[in-house]
Amino acid sequence: MVCEKEHIREIVGSLAVPLTGRTVEEMNLLRGIETSGGTSVIRLAVPFREGRVKEVFHQVVKEALQEHCSLEEIELKIESGGPSNINRIRQVIAVISGKGGVGKSLVSSLIALALRRSGQKVGILDGDITGPSIPRMFGLNGTPGGGEGGIFPAITRSGITVMSINLLLEQDDDPVIWRGPLIARAITQFWEEVYWGDIDTLVVDCPPGTADAPLTVMQSLPVSSVVVVFSPQNLVEMIVRKAVKMVRSLEKPLLGAVENMSYLNVPGLEKPLHVFGPSRAVELTAALGIPLLGQIPLDPDLARLCDEGKIEFYRSKALEDFEKKLLGELGNALRAVRRES
Numbered sequence: 001m002v003c004e005k006e007h008i009r010e011i012v013g014s015l016a017v018p019l020t021g022r023t024v025e026e027m028n029l030l031r032g033i034e035t036s037g038g039t040s041v042i043r044l045a046v047p048f049r050e051g052r053v054k055e056v057f058h059q060v061v062k063e064a065l066q067e068h069c070s071l072e073e074i075e076l077k078i079e080s081g082g083p084s085n086i087n088r089i090r091q092v093i094a095v096i097s098g099k100g101g102v103g104k105s106l107v108s109s110l111i112a113l114a115l116r117r118s119g120q121k122v123g124i125l126d127g128d129i130t131g132p133s134i135p136r137m138f139g140l141n142g143t144p145g146g147g148e149g150g151i152f153p154a155i156t157r158s159g160i161t162v163m164s165i166n167l168l169l170e171q172d173d174d175p176v177i178w179r180g181p182l183i184a185r186a187i188t189q190f191w192e193e194v195y196w197g198d199i200d201t202l203v204v205d206c207p208p209g210t211a212d213a214p215l216t217v218m219q220s221l222p223v224s225s226v227v228v229v230f231s232p233q234n235l236v237e238m239i240v241r242k243a244v245k246m247v248r249s250l251e252k253p254l255l256g257a258v259e260n261m262s263y264l265n266v267p268g269l270e271k272p273l274h275v276f277g278p279s280r281a282v283e284l285t286a287a288l289g290i291p292l293l294g295q296i297p298l299d300p301d302l303a304r305l306c307d308e309g310k311i312e313f314y315r316s317k318a319l320e321d322f323e324k325k326l327l328g329e330l331g332n333a334l335r336a337v338r339r340e341s
């Protein structure tokens with residue numbers, strides 16, 4: 001029985017890759033299928049060295065193909081490969097804020113969730129080396145495994161891949177007391193030495209501010225969109241302007257801004273409570289000439305789910321509106337890039 005290329009791709013693509021928790025397709029391991037004169041040569045890159053795991057995997061692939069195809073016609077070539085050979089990341093969204101504590105990590109997670117729900121393959125690079133909080137929101141712990149040239153990201157309940165320094169610390173409350181260059185190195189290592197595999201969007205939760213670390217993200221990663229997070233306070237407005245100026249001076253595309261902690265819905269009260277004063281998000285984003293992607297309320301349910309590591313269960317009308325607007329703006333940005341090229 002001769003196997004068509006597509007059929008081979010399906011069989012091999014759906015196989016689980018040992019140690020990684022993901023499939024061949026998700027890891028982007030299939031390098032090529034060449035068919036000539038009734039023989040198919042299948043080339044796979046694997047994220048582990050010569051040895052037992054590789055042998056076992058070879059056997060698994062062979063057996064899966066044997067079930068559906070005649071083996072005389074198939075030659076299997078398996079080579080070890082590092083993340084730079086394997087990763088395919090189509091777009092990178094950097095999430096920044098001029099100031100800490102405005103909910104940047106939360107918004108990074110909500111962006112990743114929105115894209116995941118829309119069917120994308122999504123990763124989160126926790127670029128906040130000294131204040132990592134992504135694993136906690138998703139309830140991730142445990143040390144990620146390693147391969148030939150790098151480490152495997154953790155995987156959340158809904159299939160988002162995550163890398164954070166917190167996953168590598170012995171205790172998740174161990175402080176990381178590093179100077180700028182080491183932090184910058186860690187961020188670039190998370191880009192270069194993690195087996196992200198096949199990712200439609202990598203969301204990067206940047207460290208707060210406009211100093212060294214967010215600059216490293218902007219300059220050393222191929223950032224395709226930037227989202228600025230802010231909260232409704234006067235001081236924050238000035239800081240948002242600074243963040244937007246930084247992005248513009250680096251000539252990175254600004255996707256828009258998200259106002260977090262915009263208001264609080266109090267049961268029994270007809271109108272929302274503006275805890276930090278009235279929102280000026282519409283005026284501010286209009287003055288800056290960027291889309292307002294969403295206004296996320298202060299929500300005790302959201303805070304609780306974050307603390308319990310269950311952010312993926314959060315649903316609300318504000319989140320739905322944000323998701324719609326975000327996907328719409330990403331679509332617009334993509335069309336604009338296509339028009340230009």
Ligand SMILES: Nc1ncnc2c1ncn2[C@@H]1O[C@H](COP(=O)(O)OP(=O)(O)OP(=O)(O)O)[C@@H](O)[C@H]1O
Pocket residue numbers: 097099100101102103104105106107128131133208260261296297298299300302303304306307
């Ligand atoms: N809209 C919200 N509703 C409820 N809780 C929120 C909201 N936004 C943030 N929080 C809570 O506030 C905490 C801080 O948010 P987050 O970690 O996202 O801030 P950050 O801007 O990333 O902070 P840092 O600058 O320290 O990295 C989180 O634990 C989260 O649970």
Ligand SMILES: [Mg+2]
Pocket residue numbers: 104105106128131132133
């Ligand atoms: Mg944070």
